[in-house]
Amino acid sequence: MTRIINLVGVVFACAVLVIGCITPARAAELPRIASMNVCTDQLLLTLADPEQILGLSRYSRDRFQSWAADDARRYRILSGGAEDIMVMRPDVVVASLFDKRATREFLKKKGLHVVEFDVPRSLDEVKDQIRQMGQITRHPDRADAGIARLDAAIGRVRAAVAQKRVRVLPVSRRGWVSGSESLLSSLLTQAGLSNAAGELGVGFGGFAPLETIISTKPDFLVVSDAGDRAEDDGSAFLLHPALQRFYPPSKRIVIPDRLTVCGGVMLADALDVLIAELRRVER
Template sequence: MNQCTDQLVLALLPPERIASVTWLSRNPDGSLMAAEAQRVGINHGLSEEVVRQQPDLVVAGSFTTPATRGLLQRLGYPMIEVDHAESFDDIRRITRQVAQAVGEPARGEALIARMDRRLAELARAPGPRLRVAAWDGAGFNASKASLYNAVLEAAGAVNVANEPPASTYGRPDVEVLLQTAPTLLVMGAGLGRKPGLRDNVERHRIVRRYWDGPRTLTIRQAYYICGTPLVADAALRLRGELRAAAARVRTPLPFAATRAL
């Protein structure tokens, strides 16, 4: 009943053992298991759907549809509630939690081992550290202790949001962006996003002037929005995308040499 826990279930179990996943799991922008989600039924977080499907276990996120969770628990449906993961250690923990609950602990350990191999592969050949700003309508993004930042670092990027002067700002600030002078802006593709005032920051004329085109890399939110072992594969793909984008940048920013250190 949660886009993130659904991906764990889809990675752990064959389709015939899954009554349904949330309809959001079929969106490739937000799910790394969208193709697999097409092979099973869906739900919209409604208790009526769950009662009709009669599952042996309900797997939910800790913030997923509280009213539905409460009603299903009162009706006696077995349920586990899974925290949101903000680190690779969190991913190991919740993968084991879900794997144990669905009776597939060995499969869970295999997924964790695959993730750790990918992370080790990334660490063996880090290459030059590429300075980037995770930037969206809220300004600087991917703060420390977030999964987004962990994925960026695993991919070989230095996120300027966590360096002075950007690290002292909890709000969007184009002047600070100029001071930090990142080589690339990394933007997550919005899920069902509509135009709004946020675009005044994200698409500020200074941002357009200096970072439009090859200096902006738009990535799927699926790369970092959900903590599953699959994000290590996403980090590996992201490293290739970052390097390819950096290779297309032909000239340095005119103010890069004077940025604050």
């Protein structure tokens, strides 16, 4: 019995030693990554190991734009220029095509591997970007799990909306309407709702007069804030007396911008918020 116990102890010690040897080696093989954009920040935070993240964009801690703002506080904030990225010498730089082109091109000329992400306009494109970041971080299993989470949320919201014909109109500051080609519209369509912006001939997005919004007569407005105070002239649009008369809180579906500005697994949270909001306005 003593020999068996000793043998088990030796095997356990060897296993610990092997694991201890493998883990640092594997960590050294994983790419070190810097992010230049608030949307690539969130993909990276979702899929990478903390040790892989060298720095995030200037807006990564903005709670209005980033679903992962709290997690971002653990990491270095980049200036938005090329200098601090050059000093860190990351294996990969992830950026948006909307980031400053001169900076991206400069980094490429200096030999850095820059991967550029376009703005997704559909949930299929979002899934592609999750897979792409999963490949970059070398964690494709996490990407698959994120996509599965998104698909599950789509299934839940479709079940909640089934057999209902609901027309909505996404409206934000100064009367900006998210059109039929926008990511938000794709989210609503996947949920089984109809975006009335298509009836206005709005593609990706555009401004609509107050009279047009009211005369379109959507069942609900989709807004990002339920507040009753305007911080500036842009947000005051949604508090116009005429708009409040026809679309009081019971006619407004609230989905925070931080859940829909970018593509990623946070869209699953956006869909769950949508379910809760539909239940609220239907009471």
